[in-house]
Amino acid sequence: MKKITLLTAFAVALLMFACSEEEPLVQKEQVQFTLRIPSSENPGGRSAAHLPSGVKILISLSNASGTVLTRHPVSILKLGDSYITEPIQLNTGQYSIIDFLIVNNDDKILFATPKQGSPLATAVSHSLPYTLTVEKGKISTFEIEVIDAVKNNPDAFGYASFNLKVIDTLPISVFIATRMGQSENLEFTDAKASLYSNGILVGEFALGAKVNYIPLDGQQDGSYKLVVKKENFIDFVKTFSYKELMEGIDQGSIKVVLVSKDDAFTITPPNSLGVFDFSLQFSEAGTIYVNWGDGTIETVNFDSEDWLPSANLSHEYESYENIISITGDLHKIRLFENHAVYAAGVDVSQLTGLEMLTLRGFSASSSVLDLTENLKLEYLTLEGSDFKDVALPNYSVLQVVRLEGCNIENIDVRSNAESFGLYIGTSEISNLSISTGSLYTVELSGSMSTKTTDGITNALYDNASTEEVYNVTFDTSRLNEELSEQSTNKIIFLENAYSWHWIN
Numbered sequence: 431m432k433k434i435t436l437l438t439a440f441a442v443a444l445l446m447f448a449c450s451e452e453e454p455l456v457q458k459e460q461v462q463f464t465l466r467i468p469s470s471e472n473p474g475g476r477s478a479a480h481l482p483s484g485v486k487i488l489i490s491l492s493n494a495s496g497t498v499l500t501r502h503p504v505s506i507l508k509l510g511d512s513y514i515t516e517p518i519q520l521n522t523g524q525y526s527i528i529d530f531l532i533v534n535n536d537d538k539i540l541f542a543t544p545k546q547g548s549p550l551a552t553a554v555s556h557s558l559p560y561t562l563t564v565e566k567g568k569i570s571t572f573e574i575e576v577i578d579a580v581k582n583n584p585d586a587f588g589y590a591s592f593n594l595k596v597i598d599t600l601p602i603s604v605f606i607a608t609r610m611g612q613s614e615n616l617e618f619t620d621a622k623a624s625l626y627s628n629g630i631l632v633g634e635f636a637l638g639a640k641v642n643y644i645p646l647d648g649q650q651d652g653s654y655k656l657v658v659k660k661e662n663f664i665d666f667v668k669t670f671s672y673k674e675l676m677e678g679i680d681q682g683s684i685k686v687v688l689v690s691k692d693d694a695f696t697i698t699p700p701n702s703l704g705v706f707d708f709s710l711q712f713s714e715a716g717t718i719y720v721n722w723g724d725g726t727i728e729t730v731n732f733d734s735e736d737w738l739p740s741a742n743l744s745h746e747y748e749s750y751e752n753i754i755s756i757t758g759d760l761h762k763i764r765l766f767e768n769h770a771v772y773a774a775g776v777d778v779s780q781l782t783g784l785e786m787l788t789l790r791g792f793s794a795s796s797s798v799l800d801l802t803e804n805l806k807l808e809y810l811t812l813e814g815s816d817f818k819d820v821a822l823p824n825y826s827v828l829q830v831v832r833l834e835g836c837n838i839e840n841i842d843v844r845s846n847a848e849s850f851g852l853y854i855g856t857s858e859i860s861n862l863s864i865s866t867g868s869l870y871t872v873e874l875s876g877s878m879s880t881k882t883t884d885g886i887t888n889a890l891y892d893n894a895s896t897e898e899v900y901n902v903t904f905d906t907s908r909l910n911e912e913l914s915e916q917s918t919n920k921i922i923f924l925e926n927a928y929s930w931h932w933i934n
Contacts (some may be wrong), residue, residue, distance in 0.1 A: 444703070448471060454611065457571070458519045458520065458521055458522075459519070459520060459521075459522055459564050459565070459566065459567070459568065459570060460517035460518070460519065460569045460570070461516070461517060461518050461562075461564055461569075461570045461571075461572070462495065462514055462515050462516065462517045462518070462521075462569065462571050462572075463487065463504075463515045463571070463572055463573065464479070464513070464514045464515075464571055464572070464573045465481075465506065465513035465514065465515075465532075465573070466513065466842060468720070481506065481508070481513060481532075481540075482532065482534055482535075484534060484535040485504050485506050485532055485533065485534055485535075485540065486503045486504060486506055486532070486533060487503070487504045487506060487515055487530065487531065487532055487533075487866050488501045488502065488503055488504075488529065488530075488531045488532075488533055489502050489504060489518075489527065489529065489530055489531075489642070490502070490527070490528040490529035490530075491520075491525045491526065491527060491528065492525065492526050492528055492559075493523060493524060493525050493526070494543050495782070498520070498525060499518075501529065501593055502518070504516055504518055506532070508547065511711070514571075517569065520564045521562050521564070521896065522565060522566045523563070523564060524561060524562070524563050524564075524804050525561070525562050525563075525564065526559040526560065526561050526562075527543075527558055527559060527560040527561075527562065527574070528558060528559055529543075530542070530558065530560075530574055530576065531543075531579075531592070532576060532579075534708065539579040539580075539584075539592045540578075540579055540580060541558075541576040541578060541579055541623075542577065542579045542584070542587050542589075542592070542647065543558050543574055543575065543576045543577070543587075544557050544558070544587040544588055545557055545558045545559075545587065545588035545589075546558065546559070546576060546588075546601075546643040547586055547588060547643045547644065547645040548585075548586065548645070549581065549585070549586045549587030549588075549589070550570055550577055550586045550587055550588075552670050553577060553643040554575040554576075554577065556574070556575065559601065559640060560574065566899060572832065579592070581644075587881040588645070598694060598753060599727075600625070600643065600644040600645075600656075601642070601643050601684065602623065602637065602641070602642050602643075602644060602656070602682060602684045602686060603618065603640070603641050603642070603684070603685050603686065604618070604619050604621045604632045604637050604639075604642075604658060604660075604686045604688060605617060605618060605619060605685065605686065605687045605688070606619045606660075606663070606687070606688050606690070607687060607689075616687065616766070616802055617639075618639035618640060619660065619688065620636070620637055620638050620639050620660070621637045621658050621659060621660040621663075621686075622634065622635070622636060622637065622658070622660070622729070623635045623637050623642075623644065623656065623657065623658045623659075624656075624657040624659075625644055625654065625655070625656055625657075626654065626655040626656075626657075627653070627654055628653055629655075632645075633645070637658070653669065653670070653671055654669065654670050654671075655667065655668070655725060656668045656669075656670075656696055656809070658688070659688050660688055662690065662691055662692075663688040663689060663690055664689045664690075664691055664694055664696065664721070664755040665689060665723065665753060666686050666687075666688055666738065667721075667723055667724055667725045667752075668684075668686075668725050669724070669725035670725075679891075682691075689757055690754060691777070692780075693757065693780065694712045694755040694756060694757050694760075694777075694780060695755070695756040695757075695760050695763070695777065695778060695780045695781055696753055696754065696756070696776070696777045697754040697756075697768070697773060697775070697777075698752075698753050698754070698773060698774040698775035698776070698777075699723075699747065699752060699771070699773050699774070700771060700772045700773055700774060700793075701795065702747075703747050703748060704746065704747060704771075705744055705745070705746045705747075705771070706744065706745055706754075706768075706771050706773070707742065707743060707744030707745070707768070707769050707771070707860075708728075708742075708743055708744075708767060708768040708769060709740060709741070709743075709765070709766070709767045709768075709769070710740060710743065710744050710763055710765065710766055711738055711739070711740040711741075711763070711764050711765035711786075712732045712738065712739050712740070712741075712759075712762045712763055712764060713738070713762050713763075713764045713783055713862040714762055715731075715732055715739065715762075716731075716732055716758065716759030716762045717729065717730065717731050717732075717758050717759055718730045718732075718756055718757065718758035718759055718760065718763070719757050719758050720743060720754065720756050720757045721754065721756070721757075722745045722747075722752065722754055723752030723753045723754050723755065724747060724748070724752050726745065728745075730743065732762075737765070740765070740875065748825075753815070754849075760780045760781055760782075760783075761780075761781070761782050761783045762783060762785060763781050763784060763785060764783055764785045764786065765784070765785065765786040765787075765813075766778065766781065766784065766786075766787055766788070766808075767786075767787075767788035767790075768788070768789060768790055768791075769790065771790075771791060772791035772792070772793055772814075773791060773792050773793070774793060775792070775797055776789060776792060776799070777800070778800075778804060779800060779802075779803040779804075779805075780803075781803075781804060782803060782804065782805070782806070783806055784804045784806060784807055785806050785807060785808050785809065786807075786808065786809040787801070787804070787809070787810050788811040788812075788813070789811070789812050789813070789815050790813045790814055790815070791814045791815065792812075792814075792816070793815070793816055794813040794818065797817060797818060798817065798818060798819040798820075799812075799815075799817045799819070799821065800821050800877060801820070801821060801822050801823060802821050802822070802823050802824070802857045803823075804823060804826075805823050805826055805827075806827065807822075807823065807826060807827070807934060808827055808828060808829045808830070808847070809828075809829060809830045809832075809852050810822070810828065810830070810831050810832065811830075811832040811834075812832070812833050812834070812836050812838075813834045813835055813836070814834070814835040814836065815835075815836050815838075816836065816837040816838070817836075817838050817839075817912055818838075818839050818840070819838075819839060819840045819841070820838055820840070820841040820842075821842070822841070822842060822843060822844060823844070824844050825844050825845065825846045825865075826844065826845055826846070826847075827845065828843070828844075828845040828847055828850060829845070829847045829849060829850060829851065830850075830851045830852075830853070831850075831851075831852050831853070832853040832854075833854045833855070833857045833859070834853075834854075834855045834856065834857065834876075835855070835856050835857060835876075836859070837857065837858045838857070838858070838859050838860070839859075839860045839861060840860065840861045840863075841859060841861075841863070842863040842864075842865070842871050843862070843863065843864045843865070843866065844864075844865045845866045845868060846866070846868065846874060846885070847866075847868055848868055849868055849870045850866050850868045850869050850870060851863070851869075851870060851871045851873075852869070852871070852872045853872075853873045853875075854872075854873070854874050854878075854886065855873075855874070855875040855876040855908075856875070856876030856877050856878065857876075857878065857882070857888070858878065858879060858882050859882050859885060859886065860882075860885070860887065861887060862885055862886050862889045864889045864890065864892075864893040865893060865897075866893065866897075866899075867898075867899055869890075869893070869894075869899050869902050870901070870903065871902065871903040871904075871905070872886075872890060872902065872904050872905070873902070873905040873906075873908075874886065874905070874906045874909045875906075875908035875909055876908070876909070876910060877910045877911065878909065878910075878911065880911070880914050881899075883909070883911070883914065883917055884911055884914055884916060884917050887913065887916075887917035887920050887921065888917075888920070890902075890904070890920075891920040891921075891924065894924055894928050894930070898928065899928060900928045900929050900930075901928075901929050901930070901931070902924070902928070902930045902931070903930075903931045903933065904921060904924070904930055904931065904932045904933070905933040905934075906932070906933070906934045907933050907934055913934075
């Protein structure tokens with residue numbers, strides 16, 4: 431294998447390439463490349479091999495602002511036993527070499543530098559992209575290592591072909607946000623990534639806390655989806671075209687910032703295709719960011735001129751297994767209501783200003799609906815929802831709890847509001863606990879098993895007896911079944927002892 435050795439006079443700075451902003455470029459300086467070719471007889475030595483006349487390099491460069499050169503031809507000069515390119519003029523600053531090829535008069539590729547992630551990447555000291563720095567007031571001379579392209583196929587270098595239209599690796603950096611005082615910093619982190627091309631899995635990759643390089647299939651008309659996962663963080667999903675990918679690479683590595691599940695309001699829509707929609711209302715002006723989980727991110731601004739500004743949001747899914755994550759001014763959300771579409775889960779713990787919550791069709795029968803952080807919650811409506819447990823705030827300001835068509839194992843209702851109403855229709859509740867001295871009405875309707883109505887009556891009886899709750903209206907007029915004798919006797923006792931009003 432023939433090699434041309436090009437060694438750099440600087441340190442590789444991938445971190446700066448990926449993350450930092452470049453200073454304005456005002457001073458142009460000369461940059462050139464020195465080539466040394468080990469002979470076939472002495473591959474490890476420094477004796478010169480022969481390059482045909484008329485050869486040149488084709489170089490592609492980018493910086494933080496985008497593409498600087500694309501397949502730019504530069505002549506090669508022979509100086510004794512060495513080869514050096516003619517100087518090119520570049521502004522001072524930092525650059526990344528994207529392509530470095532040596533071609534003859536017929537534009538046949540003779541030598542090339544392999545790209546990171548390609549089979550030949552480990553055969554050179556520095557594969558591409560490769561970072562260089564142009565300094566003020568000096569001629570910068572660099573050397574690079576290339577490999578014989580005549581004896582190797584393009585895919586060994588990371589190209590589908592040598593037409594230079596193939597983006598063969600995706601540079602990606604993953605960060606998590608950390609706080610130091612009032613400021614937020616980004617830190618590298620590890621994660622797992624899956625890359626799809628036209629709906630087909632290209633590969634799964636373990637990403638380190640650094641700039642990583644993922645090989646691509648190089649289809650210029652293809653669409654890609656990148657999924658990045660880390661335990662206890664919201665999945666990052668990004669879809670992009672080949673053109674968008676090229677633009678992203680020209681500006682450095684693709685930067686992924688993962689959001690902790692503890693910092694987001696999350697909804698798990700149904701594992702099906704179609705439209706999922708919901709409504710929000712806000713206490714004041716602000717901004718939220720809705721990541722629909724399939725690569726679509728929406729910014730929602732709510733207007734300060736509106737009293738209790740609201741938003742109706744909807745999204746049509748064309749893929750499965752998505753999680754909606756909402757960040758931003760979550761504390762300003764006072765109402766959430768999903769519409770008549772089944773969902774698999776919800777986490778509203780970050781909605782500390784939530785006053786009204788309506789959940790329809792949540793089928794998370796093995797999960798807990800945790801509302802213990804929603805201390806301002808006044809109105810709770812669950813329709814057609816199955817939860818193992820519903821955990822409400824202890825001695826909250828709840829005024830109304832409405833359960834319709836639900837199947838719940840455990841719910842503990844506590845409130846210190848001035849008045850509190852409980853409405854249950856066509857639901858099955860295994861264990862109801864009530865601790866409120868401000869109960870003013872209870873209504874049962876629809877079809878319920880005797881076990882459920884007995885359990886509700888026992889909970890009401892125990893609460894009224896313990897806290898001496900008077901003047902409660904108990905309405906069973908729309909209940910399809912009669913109360914059991916046991917429940918009937920307890921309600922009659924409450925009528926006589928605590929002036930309850932039974933409507934039946």
